[in-house]
Amino acid sequence: MKPMKGQMALFDERTPAKSRREGAAAKHAAPSRRLRADWRAARDFAADMVAETLYPTRCAVCDKPGAVLCGSCAAALPYIDALTACPRCGAPFGVVQCSECTSVLMEPFGYKEPPYDEMASALVLTEAVRRIVTVYKDQNERGLARPMAQIMARYLPPRWMGAAPVVTFVPATAAARRRRGFDHAEHLARELSFIAGLDFAPLLVAARSRDQRKLGRTGRIGNMRHSLTALAGASMPAAVIVVDDVCTTGATLFAATEALRTAGAKIVWCLTFART
Known part of the structure; x- marks a missing residue:
């Protein structure tokens, strides 16, 4: 792909083969890291949902599920x-x-x-x-x-x-x-x-x-x-x-x-x- 004006090409004919391989690896590493981060976020979200299902958040005062401090208790x-x-x-x-x-x-x-x-x-x-x-x-x-x-x-x-x-x-x-x-x-x-x-x-x-x-x-x-x-x-x-x-x-x-x-x-x- 032709580089944009003012930018250097990622590779050119003068780039050694080893450097090209390292550059290609670096180019593909970022999506992999993003994928792992997305997977961890999904895993943590699922864990939170399971925990909330088994042990729902409850009001510290009246024990009603839904919030750590419900509106009625906060007002009182x-x-x-x-x-x-x-x-x-x-x-x-x-x-x-x-x-x-x-x-x-x-x-x-x-x-x-x-x-x-x-x-x-x-x-x-x-x-x-x-x-x-x-x-x-x-x-x-x-x-x-x-x-x-x-x-x-x-x-x-x-x-x-x-x-x-x-x-x-x-x-x-x-x-x-x-x-x-x-x-x-x-x-x-x-x-x-x-x-x-x-x-x-x-x-x-x-x-x-x-x-x-x-x-x-x-x-x-x-x-x-x-x-x-x-x-x-x-x-x-x-x-x-x-x-x-x-x-x-x-x-x-x-x-x-x-x-x-x-x-x-x-x-x-x-x-x-x-x-x-």
Whole structure:
């Protein structure tokens, strides 16, 4: 075939026979790779269909098949009203006088006020919400990360977005990652950054600590103190949004904020899916 103007012919009379054979092999390799890729895609699709037939996707709350979180259950969740929530710590009814971030409650942490600049949470941790979190991170229903992040994205204040913050997350311990097979907060943070159009970066490293769910308030404070450090070599942005699934006492987010500020972050905001 005559080459187009400006292009070289694939072969000409001066091309050695060996080079022509290698070129011909390369020419036919690409369709072969595409065929294998198409076959793998078809195989994975068929496997998904079989799995969906045998074990259909079900709502984490009501167990109805069809979606990981059905519309009815999503609408009935206990959303926090941002207009009545504390503008500093996000407590559901603290807009006038907050009972959660007072100096009395901050004293065991060694603070007079929360170390982060602001915090927001989307939901009150009821049994329905707790079930979503449990199914997501302990039953490996990773598909819940997207609807959870979509709910959280609604609670991003415009003033946060204006600073073009980087989204990061509270990392799970190595033991928790091995047990679950993934880092639940990392998946939430990635989904949130995609939905909100913000940059994502891992900025924190978890040290060894006990499972927070087995500890009371005082135990959580001591357990999380200095349990997080900044990732070595990470370029610390000026403004950061720290993502986690649940806020109980705030000890984990306090530790994350301390680590980020020590490493050079100027503004630290925190966002969680739910809070007690």
